[in-house]
Amino acid sequence: MATVKIPPVLRPSVGGAKEIEVEGANVGEVLRGVAERHPSTQSQLFQESGELNRYVNVYVNDEDVRVLDGLETAIGPSDTVVILPAMAGGAR
Amino acid sequence: MPTGAEIIQQIKQRIREVDPSEVHKLASNGQADDVVLIDVREQHEFEESHIPGAIHVPRGHLESRVEGAAPDKSKRVIVYCQSGNRSALAANTMQELLGYENVESMTGGITLWKDRGYEVEVPRSLTAEQRSRYSRHLLIPEIGLEGQLKLLDAKVLLLGAGGLGSPVALYLAAAGVGTLGIVDDDEVDLSNLQRQVAHTNDRIGMPKVDSAEEAIRGINPDVNVVKYKTRLSADNIMEVIEGYDVIVDGADNFPTRYLLNDASVRLGIPVVSASILGFDGQLSVFIPYEGPCYRCLYPTPPPAELAPSCGANGVLGVLPGTMGLLQATEVIKLITGAGDVLSGRLLLYDALAATFTELKVRRDPECPICSRDPSEISDEEMGVFPDYEAFCAAAG
Numbered sequence: 001m002a003t004v005k006i007p008p009v010l011r012p013s014v015g016g017a018k019e020i021e022v023e024g025a026n027v028g029e030v031l032r033g034v035a036e037r038h039p040s041t042q043s044q045l046f047q048e049s050g051e052l053n054r055y056v057n058v059y060v061n062d063e064d065v066r067v068l069d070g071l072e073t074a075i076g077p078s079d080t081v082v083i084l085p086a087m088a089g090g091a092r
Numbered sequence: 093m094p095t096g097a098e099i100i101q102q103i104k105q106r107i108r109e110v111d112p113s114e115v116h117k118l119a120s121n122g123q124a125d126d127v128v129l130i131d132v133r134e135q136h137e138f139e140e141s142h143i144p145g146a147i148h149v150p151r152g153h154l155e156s157r158v159e160g161a162a163p164d165k166s167k168r169v170i171v172y173c174q175s176g177n178r179s180a181l182a183a184n185t186m187q188e189l190l191g192y193e194n195v196e197s198m199t200g201g202i203t204l205w206k207d208r209g210y211e212v213e214v215p216r217s218l219t220a221e222q223r224s225r226y227s228r229h230l231l232i233p234e235i236g237l238e239g240q241l242k243l244l245d246a247k248v249l250l251l252g253a254g255g256l257g258s259p260v261a262l263y264l265a266a267a268g269v270g271t272l273g274i275v276d277d278d279e280v281d282l283s284n285l286q287r288q289v290a291h292t293n294d295r296i297g298m299p300k301v302d303s304a305e306e307a308i309r310g311i312n313p314d315v316n317v318v319k320y321k322t323r324l325s326a327d328n329i330m331e332v333i334e335g336y337d338v339i340v341d342g343a344d345n346f347p348t349r350y351l352l353n354d355a356s357v358r359l360g361i362p363v364v365s366a367s368i369l370g371f372d373g374q375l376s377v378f379i380p381y382e383g384p385c386y387r388c389l390y391p392t393p394p395p396a397e398l399a400p401s402c403g404a405n406g407v408l409g410v411l412p413g414t415m416g417l418l419q420a421t422e423v424i425k426l427i428t429g430a431g432d433v434l435s436g437r438l439l440l441y442d443a444l445a446a447t448f449t450e451l452k453v454r455r456d457p458e459c460p461i462c463s464r465d466p467s468e469i470s471d472e473e474m475g476v477f478p479d480y481e482a483f484c485a486a487a488g
Contacts, residue, residue: 005449008370009394018445055394062451082451084440086346086390087367087374 002030004081013040022081027058028071030081045083057084100177107183110196112205115170119145128162130171131202132182137174141212143205146172151182158186165192172198172205216241225312226268239428240268244314246427249273249336251324251352253304255412256342256366256419258290263420265308265315269427272308273318273336276300287409324348326474329355338423341365342416346393351475353378353386358466358474362435364422366415371408371443373415376434376453377422380462383435388456392477411443 005019014020014034022037024030031052035042047053051071058065059082065073075081094102118127124145131142132151142148147161151173162169169192173179176199183197198205206212218226218240229235235243246269250257253276264272278300280291288300295303301319308315320332324343333339333355341363343349349365356363357380365386366375378385418439425431440449457463460473 008372018442053394054392055390057390059451062449064452064454066456067454082449084438084451085394087369087372 001077002075002079002081004030004034005083007083007085009085010041010044010083013044014038024075026069026071026075027060027065027073027081030075031058031071031083055085057086058082059084100180103184104180104197107180107187108196109176109180109199110170111199112208112210115143115172115198116205116208116210127168127170130158130161130169130182131173132171132179133173133202139215139217141202141206141214143172143202144211144213151178154182154185155190158190162192165190166194169195170198171195173201175201175203177201222268222314229267234430235424235428239430242427242429243268243424244270246338247271247273247336248423248427249275249333249339250342251275251339251348252342252344253288253290253300254278254284254342254344255287255368255407256416257340258288258304258307259413259416260340260342260420260423261290261304261308262311263417264423265312267420267424268312268314269423270314271316271318273320273332274301274304275320275322275324275332276304277321277323287407287412289413324351326351326471329474330359330471333361334359336361338426339363340419340423342367342412342419346477347475349386350393350477354461354469354474356380357385357462358469360466362426364419364426366419368407368411368415369405371411373411373441373443375415375418375422375439375441376437377426379433379435380466384453384455385459385462387461387477388459389438389453391456391460408443411441414441414443 001021001023003019004022006014006017011017020034022030022033024033031045035045045053045056052058060068060073060075060079118124129143129146131138131146131148132154134150138148149157149161169186171179171182176197179197179201183195186192186195202212226240229240230237248264248269250261250272253261253274261272261274280296280298280300280303282296284291285293290304290307291300299321301321305317305319308317322328324332329351339352339356339361341349341352343352352363360380362377362379364377366373376389422434425433436453438451438453455462461469
């Protein structure tokens with residue numbers, strides 16, 4: 001069971017939760033688990049091909065999965081998966 | 093009983109002396125590292141002028157401090173003073189009492205050095221008013237006089253005089269950053285005042301660049317404010333940002349963030365970047381070619397429906413204060429060289445939970461911008477990203 005941290009823009013899609021516990025042996029399984037439980041996150045996380053959307057950064061603990069094994073990155077029970085989209089707010 | 097002058101003459105017989113021409117030759121031959129040059133005069137004499145590269149150890153503190161300045165007692169040490177007498181006494185002490193094996197006194201001191209036409213360094217100092225204004229900086233060694241002079245010489249560009257730009261402008265002005273450039277094409281609105289603390293009730297309707305300038309002048313009249321009442325575009329960005337030492341990014345939209353990234357990579361200018369939404373903030377520092385750039389972190393922006401702005405979704409009023417002051421802190425560290433800058437790291441702040449999370453940011457070897465030489469990046473591709481046209485159309 002990994003802890004998945006949900007960014008503010010996705011919280012409405014998961015009933016407002018900041019983090020959820022999801023089963024899965026790797027990042028792909030965990031994120032697909034999120035999308036199964038909360039279907040409106042599917043198109044926000046994944047492309048139709050099943051790849052992660054390029055604008056979604058995913059970290060296992062503090063490391064970007066792009067420098068690990070991507071969706072294949074193994075997940076242990078005490079790991080935290082951080083979903084992080086870019087934010088632009090500032091000036092106005 | 094011998095006179096003082098006779099004592100000095102006797103001591104000069106016991107120590108070795110070196111002519112200024114030889115000291116000058118060492119420096120101009122690039123051998124300055126082979127020798128430690130020590131100025132043993134008083135503080136005010138050293139501040140007036142000294143030989144470039146000299147370490148200051150006043151003779152009154154010689155025994156207690158010289159080993160810190162010249163720890164290797166077998167290394168060649170040359171001491172000098174105003175005319176060559178105090179340095180002879182210092183050389184004698186170092187040789188006879190402190191065990192320095194290779195110490196010499198420069199004949200004629202800095203007076204003869206100057207008479208020969210050799211270069212001296214005239215250190216800058218602060219006015220009495222500045223000493224008082226920046227006294228709390230001068231007291232911390234990480235800033236000190238040197239750091240304060242760097243701040244006074246620094247040119248920092250603020251992208252936006254809004255939520256993030258306001259606290260950054262006020263605190264960098266207070267800190268004595270010499271030049272603050274401000275880019276903003278907006279006017280002050282009542283709905284800004286919940287968080288944009290550089291602006292005031294009686295300046296509603298005034299251009300934000302003018303309002304921010306008034307706020308800055310009210311704090312520190314020394315700061316030179318350069319106003320750009322414009323929106324950055326590919327056509328003007330290179331011209332606006334060139335010459336700045338650090339850029340503070342508080343832009344409210346992705347196209348500007350990508351544009352700024354690409355232009356700053358081309359010009360090699362570090363960017364301190366923050367963004368805010370609701371109760372959440374993000375912060376990182378992008379130093380071109382040393383660390384990752386904005387595109388290494390975010391190769392492409394999210395679609396408009398996943399990229400809400402503060403205008404549409406709201407933001408806790410104090411949050412831009414928190415994030416803006418973290419930005420201002422990073423700016424001061426970049427300028428003074430103090431501490432570890434937040435480069436290669438992304439800091440997330442969750443105000444509701446009161447937690448900070450740090451994530452690693454790596455340079456992307458395939459980065460469309462910073463994996464290439466700056467000269468290869470063209471005007472046309474600056475600020476452009478996949479689906480750029482669709483993004484901007486959807487964003488309106």
